[in-house]
Amino acid sequence: MELYVHFPFCAQKCRYCDFASYPGQAHLMEPYADTLLREASFFAQEVQSPISTVYFGGGTPSLLPVPTLTRLIQGLKEILPLGEVQEWTVEANPGTLTLPWLEAARQGGVNRLSLGMQAAQPRLLSLLGRIHSFQQVQSSVDLARKAGFENLNLDLIFGLPTQTKAEWQETLEAAFSLDIQHLSAYGLIPEPGTPLLDDLDAGKLALPAVEEEREMYDMLLQFTAKQGLEQYEISNFARPGYACQHNIGYWRQAPYLGLGVSAASMLLRTGSAPGMTYLRRTNTRSLQDYLSGMQNHAPDPQEEELISPADARFETMMLGLRMNAGVSEEGFARLHGISLDSCYGDRLRQLQSRGLVYQKDHAWRLTRQGMDLQNMVLVDLMDD
Numbered sequence: 001m002e003l004y005v006h007f008p009f010c011a012q013k014c015r016y017c018d019f020a021s022y023p024g025q026a027h028l029m030e031p032y033a034d035t036l037l038r039e040a041s042f043f044a045q046e047v048q049s050p051i052s053t054v055y056f057g058g059g060t061p062s063l064l065p066v067p068t069l070t071r072l073i074q075g076l077k078e079i080l081p082l083g084e085v086q087e088w089t090v091e092a093n094p095g096t097l098t099l100p101w102l103e104a105a106r107q108g109g110v111n112r113l114s115l116g117m118q119a120a121q122p123r124l125l126s127l128l129g130r131i132h133s134f135q136q137v138q139s140s141v142d143l144a145r146k147a148g149f150e151n152l153n154l155d156l157i158f159g160l161p162t163q164t165k166a167e168w169q170e171t172l173e174a175a176f177s178l179d180i181q182h183l184s185a186y187g188l189i190p191e192p193g194t195p196l197l198d199d200l201d202a203g204k205l206a207l208p209a210v211e212e213e214r215e216m217y218d219m220l221l222q223f224t225a226k227q228g229l230e231q232y233e234i235s236n237f238a239r240p241g242y243a244c245q246h247n248i249g250y251w252r253q254a255p256y257l258g259l260g261v262s263a264a265s266m267l268l269r270t271g272s273a274p275g276m277t278y279l280r281r282t283n284t285r286s287l288q289d290y291l292s293g294m295q296n297h298a299p300d301p302q303e304e305e306l307i308s309p310a311d312a313r314f315e316t317m318m319l320g321l322r323m324n325a326g327v328s329e330e331g332f333a334r335l336h337g338i339s340l341d342s343c344y345g346d347r348l349r350q351l352q353s354r355g356l357v358y359q360k361d362h363a364w365r366l367t368r369q370g371m372d373l374q375n376m377v378l379v380d381l382m383d384d
């Protein structure tokens with residue numbers, strides 16, 4: 001079982017962001033921590049096995065005051081089985097970190113730090129509405145090392161409006177000058193309702209051509225390989241032994257409990273049909289509704305959906321094909337009690353003949369072309 005905790009607080013809203021994150025709400029951090037603990041107590045009976053990974057995401061968890069962070073970690077440990085956690089990640093924003101905060105997190109058991117760097121150039125950081133400079137990324141990494149963090153991730157975005165390939169190369173070089181263990185790099189997807197998409201729609205900005213974005217992705221693959229990082233998922237690269245276990249669990253459909261605003265949970269259920277059935281439950285995106293909804297009663301989910309065995313099988317394909325290890329025949333049969341070949345064999349062989357997937361060591365994987373066209377692959381794997 002895995003645990004995700006969402007922190008919806010940010011110093012400023014980035015121009016591309018559609019996460020549940022709200023600036024100007026710092027006064028609600030204390031009641032928010034109390035509410036998280038109440039929610040953890042409410043769902044504690046859903047946690048049937050020790051929690052192996054924890055992820056504090058956001059928003060900006062690093063904005064929490066040190067005493068609140070310490071109290072929250074301690075409280076969660078009292079409520080949930082956190083004695084065997086292998087990996088505990090906290091997301092942080094450069095420009096918000098201090099040594100006492102990092103030391104408190106380390107002391108509480110956090111052993112992985114994920115920093116949002118995004119780009120190296122001041123003009124691109126400003127176009128994204130980020131609050132920090134690359135120099136602040138450097139000093140955050142220095143502080144993290146001082147506090148004893150040995151497992152550091154940086155997040156980058158490519159395919160930005162006006163971004164050149166030379167700038168992307170410079171960003172990659174800057175990131176690797178910091179001796180990181182892990183890199184997550186995503187192509188920009190302009191989201192509805194964001195100022196960045198408004199500017200694109202209004203013609204004030206333009207995205208790079210699809211071909212240029214593909215070239216940036218190829219640069220990423222080549223650069224990370226040269227630096228000794230292994231690609232283990234479409235957008236994720238790690239030194240040996242540093243792949244993010246929390247995300248791998250998610251892509252392998254390990255059950256997880258999500259606490260906080262907008263957090264999703266995947267809770268196993270026994271269905272009447274054979275195979276895996278689970279409940280997907282998503283909390284409200286509204287900070288006020290979350291706080292008031294948890295006052296006296298169980299939190300009202302924004303969405304609750306029972307995932308059928310057939311949908312769970314498709315999710316295995318959708319999530320598993322993102323990973324370089326692909327979808328293994330053995331893993332599929334163990335999860336669903338039915339063979340991969342009987343469900344998807346014909347369609348996979350069709351896709352293989354088009355050069356989009358291949359089979360190796362009893363697992364189906366995307367080819368390089370398949371990575372670019374993964375949506376097309378998934379459409380072909382959907383049930384009619």
Ligand code: SF4
Pocket residue numbers: 009010011012013014017018019021058059060093116
């Ligand atoms: S720091 Fe992250 S969560 Fe906060 S506004 Fe920026 S992108 Fe969104």
